[in-house]
Amino acid sequence: MTEKRDKYTKYEKARIIGARALQIAAGAPVLIRTEEIDPIEIAMEEFESGNIPITVKRKK
Amino acid sequence: MYTKIRAIDVVRVPPERLGDELRPTVKEVLQDNLEGRMDKKIGMVIAILDVVDMKEGRIIIGDSGVYYETVFDMLVFKPKMQEIVEGEVVEIVAFGAFVAIGPLDGLLHISQITDEYISYDEKGEKLVTKDTGKTLGEGDKLRARIVAISLNEMDPGDSKIGLTMRQPGLGKLEWIEEEREKEKKGEQEKINR
Numbered sequence: 001m002t003e004k005r006d007k008y009t010k011y012e013k014a015r016i017i018g019a020r021a022l023q024i025a026a027g028a029p030v031l032i033r034t035e036e037i038d039p040i041e042i043a044m045e046e047f048e049s050g051n052i053p054i055t056v057k058r059k060k
Numbered sequence: 061m062y063t064k065i066r067a068i069d070v071v072r073v074p075p076e077r078l079g080d081e082l083r084p085t086v087k088e089v090l091q092d093n094l095e096g097r098m099d100k101k102i103g104m105v106i107a108i109l110d111v112v113d114m115k116e117g118r119i120i121i122g123d124s125g126v127y128y129e130t131v132f133d134m135l136v137f138k139p140k141m142q143e144i145v146e147g148e149v150v151e152i153v154a155f156g157a158f159v160a161i162g163p164l165d166g167l168l169h170i171s172q173i174t175d176e177y178i179s180y181d182e183k184g185e186k187l188v189t190k191d192t193g194k195t196l197g198e199g200d201k202l203r204a205r206i207v208a209i210s211l212n213e214m215d216p217g218d219s220k221i222g223l224t225m226r227q228p229g230l231g232k233l234e235w236i237e238e239e240r241e242k243e244k245k246g247e248q249e250k251i252n253r
Contacts, residue, residue, distance in 0.1 A: 019119045022075075026124035028080035054119065 005050045017043045020052050062137050062162070064109065065102065067093075069132070072125040073117070075103065086130055087111050098216035102164055104137025137162045139209050139221050144230075149200045152187060154180045157196060158164060159204065159223060166221035173225055194235060202232045 008016065021043035024030060031051045036042045046052050068091065077085045090108045099102045113131040120127060137163070141143075147161040156169040170178055170187060179191040186197040196202075208222030223229045231239075 019121075022122075022124045023078060024075075026074075027076035028124070 008056060013047065016052060016056070017047050017056050019054060020046060061140055061184070062106070062135060063103075064133055065136050065145055066112065066131065066133055069130055069190060071128050071130050072123075073125075073128060075124040078126065083114070083129075084109050086128055087132075090130070090222055095214065098211055098213050098219065100211050100213060101109075103136040103211075104216055106135045106137055106163060109133040109135055131244075137164070139164065139166075140207050141206060141209060143206045144203060146201065146203050146207060146233075147222075149196065149198050149202065150182075152185045152198055154182075157187065159202065159220065160195075161206075161221070161223075164219055164221055166204070166206065166223040168223040168225065170200075172207075172223065176232070194232070196232060200232050200234075203230050203236065205230060 017040065021039045024042055025039040027050075030042055030046070031053075032046050032049055033046050034042055036045060043052070071089050071093075072248050073082070073085055073089060077089075090111070094105045095107060096105065096114060110133045110134060111130060115129040117126040117128050143189060145161040145166070147159040147166065149157045150160045150165060151158040156167055157173070158165045159168050170180070173187065174189055174194065176192065176194075178187050178196075179190065180186075181188050181195075182196065183194075186195045188195050191213055202225065204223040204225045206221060207224045209221070210220045211222075212218040229236065
């Protein structure tokens with residue numbers, strides 16, 4: 001549980017990758033060097049590398 | 061009257077701007093959204109001065125933009141009833157003169173220029189008084205009071221501001237100066253006597 005991505009549930013992961021993929025599809029700059037073309041694939045790769053600047057606010 | 065106002069607004073930063081520095085981007089978006097806008101309560105927004113504070117961004121489902129709640133300072137112009145303004149004549153027409161008072165123009169109707177009878181000189185594009193021959197033309201600077209305001213939010217340029225100069229201390233700056241000289245002379249004569 002040291003890596004950032006392990007903190008998220010699968011639902012949170014889906015939400016983050018979804019939001020990030022939409023941003024990339026709409027023209028946001030990509031944060032990693034990648035061969036991928038599909039925004040969803042790019043977003044997943046960014047997520048795996050821990051580069052997505054999105055956090056989850058949980059209700060207490 | 062110009063005022064500096066602190067306001068709060070939610071700003072959408074579009075995805076293609078996400079790579080840029082945040083504060084300047086937010087300021088730019090605010091400028092695009094608000095500058096030149098008219099609000100009956102606030103007045104006309106002249107400029108966004110400074111982004112004071114920003115909260116964390118929020119991502120909404122189905123929207124690729126990021127929303128930031130922002131506190132910022134802006135410069136606004138709001139004409140106030142009975143306010144004294146100084147301006148320059150920008151156009152003379154048959155029914156009066158249009159006077160630039162900041163970002164908006166006010167209308168000075170011929171009946172509100174002097175106590176004298178005044179008429180429109182078509183050739184010279186000037187307004188001339190009957191007895192003393194005072195003239196009012198384009199480019200003349202004057203001091204007037206705001207007596208009517210009707211702001212149009214949809215089309216700021218269509219807003220109407222009514223002015224008057226038929227009060228002591230108001231008029232073309234040269235007239236005011238003359239009036240003051242006359243008064244000084246009068247007092248001098250009183251003392252001499």
